[in-house]
Structures are given as C-alpha cells and as structure tokens.
Amino acid sequence: xxxxxxxxxxxxxxxxxxxxxxxxxxxxxxxxxxxxxxxxxxxxxxxxxxxxxxxxxxxxxxxxxxxxxxxxxxxxxxxxxxxxxxxxxxxxxxxxxxxxxxxxxxxxxxxxxxxxxxxxxxxxxxxxxxxxxxxxxxxxxxxxxxxxxxxxxxxxxxxxxxxxxxxxxxxxxxxxxxxxxxxxxxxxxxxxxxxxxxxxxxxxxxxxxxxxxxxxxxxxxxxxxxxxxxxxxxxxxxxxxxxxxxxxxxxxxxxxxxxxxxxxxxxxxxxxxxxxxxxxxxxxxxxxxxxxxxxxxxxxxx
Amino acid sequence: xxxxxxxxxxxxxxxxxxxxxxxxxxxxxxxxxxxxxxxxxxxxxxxxxxxxxxxxxxxxxxxxxxxxxxxxxxxxxxxxxxxxxxxxxxxxxxxxxxxxxxxxxxxxxxxxxxxxxxxxxxxxxxxxxxxxxxxxxxxxxxxxxxxxxxxxxxxxxxxxxxxxxxxxxxxxxxxxxxxxxxxxxxxxxxxxxxxxxxxxxxxxxxxxxxxxxxxxxxxxxxxxxxxxxxxxxxxxxxxxxxxxxxxxxxxxxxxxxxxxxxxxxxxxxxxxxxxxxxxxxxxxxxxxx
Numbered sequence: 032x033x034x035x036x037x038x039x040x041x042x043x044x045x046x047x048x049x050x051x052x053x054x055x056x057x058x059x060x061x062x063x064x065x066x067x068x069x070x071x072x073x074x075x076x077x078x079x080x081x082x083x084x085x086x087x088x089x090x091x092x093x094x095x096x097x098x099x100x101x102x103x104x105x106x107x108x109x110x111x112x113x114x115x116x117x118x119x120x121x122x123x124x125x126x127x128x129x130x131x132x133x134x135x136x137x138x139x140x141x142x143x144x145x146x147x148x149x150x151x152x153x154x155x156x157x158x159x160x161x162x163x164x165x166x167x168x169x170x171x172x173x174x175x176x177x178x179x180x181x182x183x184x185x186x187x188x189x190x191x192x193x194x195x196x197x198x199x200x201x202x203x204x205x206x207x208x209x210x211x212x213x214x215x216x217x218x219x220x221x222x223x224x225x226x227x228x229x230x231x232x233x234x235x236x237x238x239x240x241x242x243x244x245x246x247x248x249x250x251x252x253x254x255x256x257x258x259x260x261x262x263x264x265x266x267x268x269x270x271x272x273x274x275x276x277x278x279x280x281x282x283x284x285x286x287x288x289x290x291x292x293x294x295x296x297x298x299x300x301x302x303x304x305x306x307x308x309x310x311x312x313x314x315x316x317x318x319x320x321x322x323x324x325x326x327x328x329x330x331x332x333x
Numbered sequence: 334x335x336x337x338x339x340x341x342x343x344x345x346x347x348x349x350x351x352x353x354x355x356x357x358x359x360x361x362x363x364x365x366x367x368x369x370x371x372x373x374x375x376x377x378x379x380x381x382x383x384x385x386x387x388x389x390x391x392x393x394x395x396x397x398x399x400x401x402x403x404x405x406x407x408x409x410x411x412x413x414x415x416x417x418x419x420x421x422x423x424x425x426x427x428x429x430x431x432x433x434x435x436x437x438x439x440x441x442x443x444x445x446x447x448x449x450x451x452x453x454x455x456x457x458x459x460x461x462x463x464x465x466x467x468x469x470x471x472x473x474x475x476x477x478x479x480x481x482x483x484x485x486x487x488x489x490x491x492x493x494x495x496x497x498x499x500x501x502x503x504x505x506x507x508x509x510x511x512x513x514x515x516x517x518x519x520x521x522x523x524x525x526x527x528x529x530x531x532x533x534x535x536x537x538x539x540x541x542x543x544x545x546x547x548x549x550x551x552x553x554x555x556x557x558x559x560x561x562x563x564x565x566x567x568x569x570x571x572x573x574x575x576x577x578x579x580x581x582x583x584x585x586x587x588x589x590x591x592x593x594x595x596x597x598x599x600x601x602x603x604x605x606x607x608x609x610x611x612x613x614x615x616x617x618x619x620x621x622x
Binding site: 044045047048051052054055056057058059060061062063065066068069072073075076128129130132133135136137140141149151152153154155156158159160161162163165166167169170171197200201204228229230231233251254255257258259260261265285288289292293297305306309312313316317319320321324 | 467592
C-alpha cells in the first residue's frame with residue numbers, strides 16, 4: 032500500500048490490537064511448548080540411564096524388576112508391561128461392549144428426558160477421580176472377589192480390570208455417541224423408507240457409517256487405561272508378576288513410577304530408569320492419541 | 334387388508350429383544366456405580382460433621398478431621414486456575430478468532446489432544462524434573478499447581494473455544510463494519526456472549542484438578558504436614574492424596590475414616606460437575622440466537 036493516499040490507522044487501538052494478537056498467539060503455541068517441554072525434561076532426567084546403563088534386550092525382555100538391589104540391580108519391565116497389558120485388556124473386554132451398547136441406546140433409542148438424564152449421569156460417572164476408584168477396588172471389590180470366587184487375594188487383574196473398565200466406559204460412551212450422532216439422519220431415513228427395522232438400520236447403516244469414530248473411541252479408551260495410575264496402583268496388588276490368570280496380582284508401569292519415585296535419590300540409576308519408563312509411556316500414548324485423532328479426523332473430512 | 338406377515342412378526346420380536354438388550358447394557362454401566370456410591374454414603378456418612386471438615390487429623394491420622402487436606406486442595410486448585418485460565422482463554426481466542434487453517438494450527442490441536450491424553454504420572458515426572466528441580470521451586474504448591482495447570486489446560490481451551498465458536502459470525506461482521514479492530518470486537522462482542530460457556534469450562538477444571546493425585550504426589554503434596562500452608566512456596570496436604578494415604582499407608586485407621594474422606598472428595602467433584610451441567614442447560618434455554 033502506498034503512503035500517499037492510505038490513511039494512517041496506527042493509533043493506540045491499532046497497537047493494542049497487534050499486542051493482543053501476539054499475546055493470544057503465545058497462548059496458542061503454549062500447548063506445543065508444554066508437550067515439547069514434557070518430552071525434553073523427562074528425557075533430560077532419564078538420559079544418563081538411557082546412554083550408560085540401558086540394555087534394550089534386558090529392559091524389554093527381562094521379567095526381573097529389582098532396581099533397588101545394591102549389588103545387582105535388574106531393570107526388566109516385561110512383567111510390568113504384562114501387568115499393564117492384562118489389566119488394560121480386561122478393562123477393554125468389559126468397557127467396549129458396554130460403552131458401545133450404551134452409546135447405541137442413548138443415540139438411537141432413548142428420547143427426550145430419558146436421553147438428557149442418561150447423558151448427565153454418564154458425564155458425572157466420568158468425573159469420579161481415579162483415587163476414589165482405587166479406594167473402591169481396595170475396600171469394596173477386594174472382599175467381594177475373595178468371597179465370590181473363593182480366592183485368597185482380591186487385589187488382582189480381575190479387580191483392576193473391572194475398576195478400569197467402569198472408569199473408561201463413560202468416556203468411551205460419550206465419544207461413541209458423538210460418532211453415532213454424526214451419521215446424517217438421511218441415512219436412517221433412506222433405510223427406513225426401504226422397510227428396514229430399527230435394528231437393521233443400526234446394524235446395517237449407522238454402525239458401518241460411524242465405524243471410524245467408534246474405533247477412535249476404543250483407542251482413546253485404551254490410551255486412558257494404559258495411562259491410569261492411582262486406580263491400578265491400589266487395585267492390582269502391586270506384585271511384579273507375569274499373570275497366569277485373572278486371579279493373579281500384577282504391577283503396572285504407571286503404578287511402579289508412582290510407588291517408587293518417592294524413595295529414590297535424584298540422579299540415581301533407579302531414579303533415571305523410572306524416567307525412562309515415563310518416556311516410554313509418553314511415546315506410546317502419543318502414538319495412540321495421534322492414531323485416534325487421524326482416524327476421527329478421517330471421517331470428518333470425507 | 335394389511336395383516337402382519339411371519340417376517341413382520343419376526344422383525345418385531347427382534348426389535349423388542351434388541352431394545353431390551355441395549356437398555357440392559359446402559360443399565361449395567363450405571364448400576365454398579367450407583368451401588369458403589371450408595372455404599373460410600375452408607376459407610377462414610379456417619380463420620381461426616383462440621384468437626385470432621387474443620388479439625389486437624391490427630392493420633393497419627395487415625396482420628397480427627399481433614400481440615401489441612403481440604404484447605405490444601407483449595408490452595409492447589411486456586412493457584413492452578415490462576416495459571417491455566419488466562420493461558421487457556423488466550424489459546425482458545427487464538428484458535429477460534431485468529432488461527433489460519435494450516436499445519437501450525439493442526440500442530441497446536443494435536444498438542445492439546447496429547448496434553449489431555451498423556452498419563453497423569455508422566456505429567457508428575459515432568460513437574461518434578463521441570464518445576465521442582467530445574468526451576469528450583471522445590472516441592473511446593475507452586476510446582477504442584479503448575480503441573481496441574483498444564484495437565485488441565487485442555488479442559489479450559491476446549492470449553493472456551495466451543496463457546497467462542499458458538500457466537501454467530503454475523504455478530505463479528507457487524508462490529509468490524511463499524512470500524513472496530515479485531516480485539517475490540519472480541520472484547521466487546523464475542524467474549525461477553527461467550528462468558529457463561531467459559532465459566533462452565535472453568536468449573537469443570539476445578540473438579541478435574543481437585544481429584545487428581547499422581548501429578549501432585551512428587552511436586553508439592555505431602556502425606557502429612559503439621560502446618561497449614563502460608564504461601565505458594567510451602568508444601569501442603571491434599572484431599573486426593575489424603576485418601577490414598579489413609580487407605581493404604583496408615584495402619585489401624587478406623588474403617589469409616591477413609592470412607593468419609595472419599596465421600597467428601599467425590600462430593601466436591603460431583604457438586605462442581607453438577608453446577609457446570611446445570612449452568613450449561615440454563616444457558617441453552619436462554620440463547621437469543
């Protein structure tokens with residue numbers, strides 16, 4: 032723009048406007064800065080172990096986790112991974128059918144007040160803190176499992192799996208319901224015009240159309256279960272063990288960090304290996320979230 | 334005459350069965366939780382009193398109340414809000430009003446999704462490495478609240494962005510046509526119309542931060558402290574960690590004490606969430622456009 036005939040608008044308001052633009056941009060990129068910061072600081076605290084001591088084959092392949100042994104510490108996370116995987120796996124076996132079923136009921140069957148109240152109830156369920164879930168596992172589920180199945184210990188894969196399933200289901204229900212609601216009504220109307228029953232409409236039309244969103248919901252549930260800390264710390268029994276059945280106690284990756292970090296000296300091998308596990312958790316959940324986002328975005332664009 | 338054929342009848346039967354099946358699924362999702370909540374009230378209700386809320390724990394935390402933990406949680410949540418609310422609102426204003434549709438914006442959105450998805454214990458490691466050790470805040474309310482603020486930032490951003498985007502574009506255009514700058518438009522037109530939606534998000538964040546345990550365990554919350562916090566550089570007890578401590582770490586705790594703590598914690602969280610939901614419903618009924 033040439034200076035001759037353009038009006039100079041650079042008064043105080045113009046400068047405030049520019050300043051605000053910079054400020055909100057800083058707010059915007061802060062999320063990126065924090066994610067990069069998380070990665071950098073966790074790597075920084077764990078780097079000594081990563082470079083000097085880490086033996087990838089032992090780390091991922093050995094079931095022996097004895098980091099506080101003074102003579103011959105063992106840093107194998109195989110049993111911890113098995114603990115996390117078994118609990119998350121069982122939780123998903125419970126949560127996937129129930130959350131998909133509930134989402135279908137809320138989105139396709141329920142109407143009016145029932146629908147409103149169900150959605151509110153599901154939102155409230157999702158808000159219960161994880162330490163309260165852990166407490167429930169410890170005090171309510173534990174004696175219940177001992178009595179029902181006549182087993183000596185109730186803090187097991189079964190206990191933590193059920194707790195984690197109940198925790199993850201409300202969130203998965205909400206996301207799955209959004210995915211079902213995103214299917215245009217004209218799909219349903221077209222199927223109905225062809226004489227399909229409600230069940231046929233859902234099974235043959237709505238579910239295939241919402242497939243990606245539902246997969247995204249499941250993935251976010253997996254990510255949630257994988258990263259859950261307090262509930263699995265309190266309900267699994269916290270024993271390093273590759274489980275043979277759902278009645279075995281296990282220990283999860285997240286719970287190990289929570290239980291041991293307080294006892295380690297800053298900078299020691301034990302301290303650093305816990306940060307290395309943290310880095311591993313960060314990368315896995317990053318991948319899960321990225322995949323879920325790509326899948327959900329995929330449906331929005333098509 | 335239209336008579337139901339065999340096929341019609343079979344379809345109707347399946348229809349009914351399927352409906353019952355899905356009702357049961359939704360019921361089975363909610364029923365166990367209702368049973369659990371009833372148990373909490375039944376076993377913990379008896380210990381609740383004004384004294385329980387406002388006295389210190391005594392006798393190795395096996396008797397007395399929860400006052401320092403309650404006060405500590407309020408400290409942690411308020412300081413976390415002071416950090417995350419301005420930052421989250423700025424981020425949401427950028428994303429809703431300024432951000433172009435390019436890879437940079439997609440990167441920001443991806444970062445927000447990941448901040449919400451990273452395990453809470455990983456946030457705890459970050460808080461320890463960054464705030465406690467690197468910035469030398471020590472284990473303090475400041476370090477714990479910063480960790481909580483970063484973890485719950487997506488809650489504020491997502492709620493604010495949604496309520497900003499719900500303000501019709503015509504409102505902005507009308508304002509620009511009067512010669513207002515972008516910021517004047519946002520401040521005088523967009524924000525006033527979105528403020529209640531933002532408040533809903535803030536209340537949700539209060540509830541989220543009050544319930545979190547792992548992120549504050551190593552950054553500022555302690556098992557027991559004989560002193561009440563005097564400032565942001567002090568350590569503090571907290572409700573969530575106190576529940577963990579009295580239910581797993583302290584021997585000979587009478588059975589109803591941890592139930593009482595759990596009940597107060599879950600009560601705080603559910604009341605906050607209910608307020609947020611009621612607020613949202615009220616708003617939906619009031620919208621002028």
